[in-house]
Amino acid sequence: MKWTKIEVKTSSRTQFIDITGLVSDELAKSAVKNGACHVYMTHTTAGLTINENADPDVARDILAGLAHLVPEKGNYRHAEGNSDAHIKASLMGSSLMVPVIDGRLALGTWQGIYFCEFDGPRVRNVLVGVSGE
Amino acid sequence: MKWTKIEVKTSSRTQFIDITGLVSDELAKSAVKNGACHVYMTHTTAGLTINENADPDVARDILAGLAHLVPEKGNYRHAEGNSDAHIKASLMGSSLMVPVIDGRLALGTWQGIYFCEFDGPRVRNVLVGVSGE
Amino acid sequence: MKWTKIEVKTSSRTQFIDITGLVSDELAKSAVKNGACHVYMTHTTAGLTINENADPDVARDILAGLAHLVPEKGNYRHAEGNSDAHIKASLMGSSLMVPVIDGRLALGTWQGIYFCEFDGPRVRNVLVGVSGE
Numbered sequence: 001m002k003w004t005k006i007e008v009k010t011s012s013r014t015q016f017i018d019i020t021g022l023v024s025d026e027l028a029k030s031a032v033k034n035g036a037c038h039v040y041m042t043h044t045t046a047g048l049t050i051n052e053n054a055d056p057d058v059a060r061d062i063l064a065g066l067a068h069l070v071p072e073k074g075n076y077r078h079a080e081g082n083s084d085a086h087i088k089a090s091l092m093g094s095s096l097m098v099p100v101i102d103g104r105l106a107l108g109t110w111q112g113i114y115f116c117e118f119d120g121p122r123v124r125n126v127l128v129g130v131s132g133e
Numbered sequence: 134m135k136w137t138k139i140e141v142k143t144s145s146r147t148q149f150i151d152i153t154g155l156v157s158d159e160l161a162k163s164a165v166k167n168g169a170c171h172v173y174m175t176h177t178t179a180g181l182t183i184n185e186n187a188d189p190d191v192a193r194d195i196l197a198g199l200a201h202l203v204p205e206k207g208n209y210r211h212a213e214g215n216s217d218a219h220i221k222a223s224l225m226g227s228s229l230m231v232p233v234i235d236g237r238l239a240l241g242t243w244q245g246i247y248f249c250e251f252d253g254p255r256v257r258n259v260l261v262g263v264s265g266e
Numbered sequence: 267m268k269w270t271k272i273e274v275k276t277s278s279r280t281q282f283i284d285i286t287g288l289v290s291d292e293l294a295k296s297a298v299k300n301g302a303c304h305v306y307m308t309h310t311t312a313g314l315t316i317n318e319n320a321d322p323d324v325a326r327d328i329l330a331g332l333a334h335l336v337p338e339k340g341n342y343r344h345a346e347g348n349s350d351a352h353i354k355a356s357l358m359g360s361s362l363m364v365p366v367i368d369g370r371l372a373l374g375t376w377q378g379i380y381f382c383e384f385d386g387p388r389v390r391n392v393l394v395g396v397s398g399e
């Protein structure tokens with residue numbers, strides 16, 4: 001199992017970036033036909049999630065929903081002032097897995113893979129690894 | 134690694150359905166004794182989680198807790214009116230993994246695998262794949 | 267793929283315990299150089315997450331943020347009085363995966379692996395399994 005690194009440049013403090021195509025490209029470079037595609041990001045103020053990528057209002061509403069749940073300003077102690085980003089990171093998670101069937105990501109019709117920026121803008125690293133045969 | 138599809142029929146807008154037995158059945162069909170059982174669902178208004186399946190009030194309380202966190206009506210833009218379901222989907226996640234030891238799911242005493250419906254009733258698809266030897 | 271069990275003793279009702287070293291030790295015992303390290307816990311009132319382990323205020327702020335989102339006392343039905351812990355367990359998740367590159371956990375600079383206790387103090391079980399070559 002070989003991991004490759006994708007760079008993702010974000011442009012706002014909070015932002016969902018559709019990385020489905022980038023992950024698909026890495027899968028295509030592997031010879032795996034049936035297995036699992038693992039995606040991991042190496043940060044603590046960002047996350048990964050799978051959700052609808054047809055209507056951009058869905059990503060907007062998820063970001064707004066998370067901002068409502070975890071306000072930027074609160075009774076936080078961490079001196080960097082980005083505790084909201086750390087909390088959102090743990091709510092979304094740092095990795096995800098998508099089944100690989102016949103050499104393709106077995107995503108549902110409306111599913112896309114999002115990089116979730118919660119403390120940008122930054123350049124972020126995502127690792128993609130494919131297991132199987 | 135071979136993926137098989139399970140169909141899950143839900144009967145309410147929001148509902149937790151225990152799919153532990155369905156996943157166990159798929160594991161039993163594989164020859165894997167030690168490895169990992171991966172579960173994935175292909176939707177953006179539903180999720181998967183592992184939690185207690187002894188007292189049904191636990192699932193009820195998790196659903197109520199999520200409804201409190203993410204109200205059905207809010208300042209959402211997505212025109213379909215189910216943004217709460219998309220947010221809950223990302224909070225729960227679209228996949229999960231359970232260790233396989235001696236040919237069985239290594240779940241804890243109180244753990245069960247739940248399909249989380251947030252915008253039903255619908256017929257939903259779950260993929261189960263087992264890796265290992 | 268072989269799973270080994272780690273015991274984690276918690277000392278408070280809610281607590282984040284850094285288990286990065288324990289997981290690294292299990293990885294070191296395996297011969298895997300490139301693959302995936304899977305971590306699973308067998309409980310329904312605890313979870314696993316990856317977040318910053320440099321400033322301890324981050325873990326404190328995540329615990330405080332979760333306590334704010336999911337109060338200990340609420341309109342719950344589960345008779346054991348720990349529904350908040352079950353809800354937080356599903357928000358964090360019961361498993362996580364870290365890429366293995368050159369025989370080491372490919373964690374980001376600030377990332378550590380936390381066991382999340384939500385209904386302690388207790389003795390908890392964590393399973394670690396490494397796949398790859």
